[in-house]
Amino acid sequence: xxxxxxxxxxxxxxENRIIKISLVNSLFAIYVxxxxxxxxxxxENYCSCPHFYYRIFRKNLGAEKRVNAxxxxxxxxxxxxxxxxxxxxxxxxVDLVTMKEILLEIYSMxxxxxxxxxxxx
Numbered sequence: 757x758x759x760x761x762x763x764x765x766x767x768x769x770x771e772n773r774i775i776k777i778s779l780v781n782s783l784f785a786i787y788v789x790x791x792x793x794x795x796x797x798x799x800e801n802y803c804s805c806p807h808f809y810y811r812i813f814r815k816n817l818g819a820e821k822r823v824n825a826x827x828x829x830x831x832x833x834x835x836x837x838x839x840x841x842x843x844x845x846x847x848x849x850v851d852l853v854t855m856k857e858i859l860l861e862i863y864s865m866x867x868x869x870x871x872x873x874x875x876x877x
Contacts, residue, residue: 761831768835774798774845775875779855787845788858789832790875794866796832797859800840803832804862848874 768774768789778785787798789805797804807830829837839845850858854870861868 761834764831765835765838768832769839769842769844772844772846772875774836774839775871776845776847777855777858777871778847778849780849780851786855786859787836788862788868788871789835790871791867795862795868795871797862798832798836800836801833803830805830805832807831808833846875850874 773790775788775790776785777788789796789798789803794805802808811830836845854874858868858871861870
């Protein structure tokens with residue numbers, strides 16, 4: 757039987773929740789985990805979700821020495837790893853103004869409506 761984390765990662769790929777947002781005419785790109793209620797900014801070793809911060813905070817307090825300390829990677833990062841491994845991240849290209857607006861919406865409202873419109877095209 758698959759664990760909830762494995763099911764969640766696989767569902768994220770099937771539902772195209774990992775979005776690579778690239779600047780037009782640039783090599784700069786960010787990843788976003790587009791959730792049902794919230795969106796999270798990702799890189800290969802960072803996630804803006806509370807779980808990631810909690811795990812990092814625990815690790816910095818020495819909790820990693822505990823037997824059940826677990827991984828510092830939330831399932832969003834695990835889904836990103838799987839998406840990159842299987843080349844399943846959805847790519848969109850935007851200008852700098854649009855990227856700034858998407859990031860501002862995610863950080864201020866926990867979700868980007870601009871990103872959702874672009875993905876629905």
